[in-house]
Amino acid sequence: MRLTLREPYDGLDRALGRARRLVRGGGALSHHYSPDAEWERRLHERLGHAWPCDAAHEFDTLWSEVSRSLESQGLAIGRGTYGGWDDGDRGLARVAWCLTRHLRADAVVETGVARGITSRVILEGLERNGGGHLWSIDLPALDTAFHTEIGAAVSASLRHRWTYVNGTSRRRLPGLLAELGQIDVFVHDSSHTARNLRFELEHAWDALGKGAIVADDIDRNAAFGSFTRSHAGAPAFVAQADDGGAAFGIVLKGF
Ligand SMILES: C[S@@+](CC[C@H](N)C(=O)[O-])C[C@H]1O[C@@H](n2cnc3c(N)ncnc32)[C@H](O)[C@@H]1O
Ligand SMILES: [Zn+2]
Numbered sequence: 001m002r003l004t005l006r007e008p009y010d011g012l013d014r015a016l017g018r019a020r021r022l023v024r025g026g027g028a029l030s031h032h033y034s035p036d037a038e039w040e041r042r043l044h045e046r047l048g049h050a051w052p053c054d055a056a057h058e059f060d061t062l063w064s065e066v067s068r069s070l071e072s073q074g075l076a077i078g079r080g081t082y083g084g085w086d087d088g089d090r091g092l093a094r095v096a097w098c099l100t101r102h103l104r105a106d107a108v109v110e111t112g113v114a115r116g117i118t119s120r121v122i123l124e125g126l127e128r129n130g131g132g133h134l135w136s137i138d139l140p141a142l143d144t145a146f147h148t149e150i151g152a153a154v155s156a157s158l159r160h161r162w163t164y165v166n167g168t169s170r171r172r173l174p175g176l177l178a179e180l181g182q183i184d185v186f187v188h189d190s191s192h193t194a195r196n197l198r199f200e201l202e203h204a205w206d207a208l209g210k211g212a213i214v215a216d217d218i219d220r221n222a223a224f225g226s227f228t229r230s231h232a233g234a235p236a237f238v239a240q241a242d243d244g245g246a247a248f249g250i251v252l253k254g255f
Pocket of ligand 1: 085086087088089111112113114115116117118119137138139140141142167168169170189190191196
């Protein structure tokens with residue numbers, strides 16, 4: 001309720017997310033996209049990599065480490081577990097890892113941290129690349145009991161490459177992108193309203209050099225489709241999350 005008053009659209013999104021989980025399969029509250037069963041192979045072909053790639057094999061080991069590290073802190077990966085928000089899905093994390101590695105990303109920006117699963121895999125990718133930095137914009141959960149869980153998946157040894165930016169993407173993203181000038185990868189996983197997604201996509205697109213955007217939970221509204229239609233020359237992919245609980249999208253620029 002307090003979030004609804006302070007950030008009306010975000011409060012509504014969180015309430016809809018909860019309702020969506022109560023409706024079996026989320027169908028009644030989902031916007032329709034048709035995931036491409038071959039998205040990962042087609043994405044890799046566009047990037048000039050074979051599929052399955054070596055990075056995806058490395059990811060399997062990393063995913064086990066991430067799961068173990070959260071479990072050892074008493075936190076199991078899941079949907080709706082961080083103040084009503086979902087942890088990053090395995091497929092979403094894998095594409096964030098592949099893009100960071102294959103594009104040899106240097107400047108990465110994401111929105112939505114929670115326990116920091118996408119943050120962890122992007123930072124691991126940058127570390128493996130031997131350079132780069134991640135800026136993560138995040139509005140902490142309203143219930144302060146969850147604040148000790150923020151970034152729990154991010155090991156101390158990776159934090160020298162990480163800047164946590166507290167606040168809403170609407171307030172923080174334009175200034176951050178202006179400061180950075182150009183970015184290589186952008187990951188949207190904050191408030192999934194149409195208004196917020198479209199806002200983030202347009203700002204990220206303008207700041208993107210030759211690179212990629214990933215957007216989670218695109219089936220919550222029509223914004224991803226309207227964005228890709230207005231950038232019709234850009235290769236776009238719709239993927240189903242590994243756990244089948246959501247769809248995410250990828251758009252490439254300069255490929
Ligand atoms: C789905 S979770 C992020 C999951 C994370 N990417 C991962 O892989 O585990 C969404 C996060 O975005 C935060 N959030 C909600 N509204 C936001 C907004 N308008 N701007 C930035 N962060 C927001 C939530 O508090 C939560 O921490
Ligand atoms: Zn790959």
